Amino acid sequence: MLQIRDFASAAKALDSVIHRTPLEYSTTFSRMTDNDIYLKLENLQKTGSFKIRGAYNKIATLTPEERQRGVIAASAGNHAQGVAYAANSYGIPCTIVMPEGAPLTKVEATASYGAKIVLHGANYDAAYQYAQQLQEANGMTFVHAFDDPAVVAGQGTIALEMLEQLPDVDVIVTPIGGGGLAAGVALAAKLLKPDIHLIGVEASGAASMFASLRAGQVQTLDYAETIADGILVKRPGELTFDLVRQYVDDVIMVDDDKITKAMLLLMERSKLVVEGSGAVGLAAFLDRQVSIRGKKVAIILSGGNVDVNLLSKIIERGLVEAGRYLRLVTTVPDRPGVLLTMAKIFAEEKSNVISIHHHRMGERIILGQAEVEVNLETRDRKHIERILNRLSDAGFTYTIR
Structure with missing residues (x-):
C-alpha cells in the first residue's frame, strides 16, 4: 500500500x-x-496533461540497468507524451505504441520528444498488447499507463x-x-x-x-x-x-x-x-x-x-446538444414566395440563418417540388421548439438532421 x-x-x-x-x-x-x-x-x-506526473515519477525510480534497456509504453496519446518527455530528460531510448486512430496532434507531439512511434491496433487495449509483445522480444522496461x-x-x-x-x-x-x-x-x-x-x-x-x-x-x-x-x-x-x-x-x-x-x-x-x-x-x-x-x-x-x-x-x-444549432430539411412546393415565408419565420424568431440549400433535382424530389436544407443558429431548445411549431403551423413538414 x-x-x-x-x-x-x-x-x-x-x-x-x-x-x-x-x-x-x-x-x-x-x-x-x-x-x-x-x-x-x-x-x-x-x-x-496530468500524465507526465506518473510517467516521470516512474522513470525517475528506474534502476540504471532498467534505463539502459530503454523504455516502452502503450498510450492513446497523453501517457505517450509524458513517457517520451521523461525518457528524453534522462537520455533513455523510448518506444511508444499508439492506436492507429490516435489523434495526429498527440502522435506528432510524442515524436517531437524523440520517441520512436509504432502505430498498431484500433484502441489502447490492442496497442497495449502489442507493446507487451515488443517488450518481451526486446527486453525493454515497460512503463504502464496506470497499473x-x-x-x-x-x-x-x-x-x-x-x-x-x-x-x-x-x-x-x-x-x-x-x-x-x-x-x-x-x-x-x-x-x-x-x-x-x-x-x-x-x-x-x-x-x-x-x-x-x-x-x-x-x-x-x-x-x-x-x-x-x-x-x-x-x-x-x-x-x-x-x-x-x-x-x-x-x-x-x-x-x-x-x-x-x-x-x-x-x-x-x-x-x-x-x-x-x-x-x-x-x-x-x-x-x-x-x-x-x-x-x-x-x-x-x-x-x-x-x-x-x-x-x-x-x-x-x-x-x-445545447440547442444552439438546428439543421432541418423540408420539401416544399417549387413556386415563388415559399422560401420568403420560411425566411420570415426565421427572421421574426430572431434566429440566424447560417446557410440555405435549395434543390430541385434528386431521387426523393418529385416534379413541382423542391428540397430545402436550412442551418440555423439558435439560442436554446425552447427557441428551437418555437421555430418548429411556427413552421408546422405554416404547413411545412420537416426532418431534423
Missing part, C-alpha cells in the same frame, strides 16, 4: 519538472451547479497540490479511465483528509471501472467507444481497481453528448480548451447527475490535447 511518504517523494521528484497548475474558482459553473466549483487546470500542464504504484503516486501529487491550494475542499472529482489518476488522487486525499468525498466519472461508452465495481472484480468490456479517447480503456488495472473500490466514494457515467456540451461551455465561458476525458467531471455536475449542493468542489480538468480536426465537430455537436 502506498503511504503519504510515497506521494511526498513523487512530489519532490516532480518539483522542478512540472507546472503547479492553478485551481481556479468558476463563478459561472458555481451558479449552474449550486456549488462552489474550482477547476484544477491540468490541461495547462507540461505536455498538456503501477510509481505511476499512481505521481498522479496523486495532484491531490497534494489541491489540498494546499484549497484546504477546506469538500469534494474532489476526477476522470476515470484505467484508474491511475482516480486511484492516486483518492488515496492521497484520503490519507491527508479522511472525510473528503471522492467522485470518479467515466464515459458511458467505456465504463470499464463501473462494470468492474458492479461485478466485484476487474472486467473487460467487449466493446468501448467514446470521444473521450484519454479514458477509452476496456479494462482497468488490478491495482487501480482495488484502490478505487476502497477510496472513491462514487463512480458515475456521462455520455458523449454531455461531454461535448461541457467542452463547449469550457471554451465559451472559461476560455479553456479541454479534451473529452478532461471534461467528464464537469459534465456530470452540469447534467445534475450528482446530488451534492452547497459544497466546495474541485474538478480535475485532466488534459487539453484536442485534435484540431476533431475540434470543429465537437463544437458543432456541443452546439446541437
Whole structure:
C-alpha cells in the first residue's frame, strides 16, 4: 500500500519538472451547479496533461540497468507524451505504441520528444498488447499507463497540490479511465483528509471501472467507444481497481453528448480548451447527475490535447446538444414566395440563418417540388421548439438532421 511518504517523494521528484497548475474558482459553473466549483487546470500542464506526473515519477525510480534497456509504453496519446518527455530528460531510448486512430496532434507531439512511434491496433487495449509483445522480444522496461504504484503516486501529487491550494475542499472529482489518476488522487486525499468525498466519472461508452465495481472484480468490456479517447480503456488495472473500490466514494457515467456540451461551455465561458476525458467531471455536475449542493468542489480538468480536426465537430455537436444549432430539411412546393415565408419565420424568431440549400433535382424530389436544407443558429431548445411549431403551423413538414 502506498503511504503519504510515497506521494511526498513523487512530489519532490516532480518539483522542478512540472507546472503547479492553478485551481481556479468558476463563478459561472458555481451558479449552474449550486456549488462552489474550482477547476484544477491540468490541461495547462507540461505536455498538456496530468500524465507526465506518473510517467516521470516512474522513470525517475528506474534502476540504471532498467534505463539502459530503454523504455516502452502503450498510450492513446497523453501517457505517450509524458513517457517520451521523461525518457528524453534522462537520455533513455523510448518506444511508444499508439492506436492507429490516435489523434495526429498527440502522435506528432510524442515524436517531437524523440520517441520512436509504432502505430498498431484500433484502441489502447490492442496497442497495449502489442507493446507487451515488443517488450518481451526486446527486453525493454515497460512503463504502464496506470497499473503501477510509481505511476499512481505521481498522479496523486495532484491531490497534494489541491489540498494546499484549497484546504477546506469538500469534494474532489476526477476522470476515470484505467484508474491511475482516480486511484492516486483518492488515496492521497484520503490519507491527508479522511472525510473528503471522492467522485470518479467515466464515459458511458467505456465504463470499464463501473462494470468492474458492479461485478466485484476487474472486467473487460467487449466493446468501448467514446470521444473521450484519454479514458477509452476496456479494462482497468488490478491495482487501480482495488484502490478505487476502497477510496472513491462514487463512480458515475456521462455520455458523449454531455461531454461535448461541457467542452463547449469550457471554451465559451472559461476560455479553456479541454479534451473529452478532461471534461467528464464537469459534465456530470452540469447534467445534475450528482446530488451534492452547497459544497466546495474541485474538478480535475485532466488534459487539453484536442485534435484540431476533431475540434470543429465537437463544437458543432456541443452546439446541437445545447440547442444552439438546428439543421432541418423540408420539401416544399417549387413556386415563388415559399422560401420568403420560411425566411420570415426565421427572421421574426430572431434566429440566424447560417446557410440555405435549395434543390430541385434528386431521387426523393418529385416534379413541382423542391428540397430545402436550412442551418440555423439558435439560442436554446425552447427557441428551437418555437421555430418548429411556427413552421408546422405554416404547413411545412420537416426532418431534423
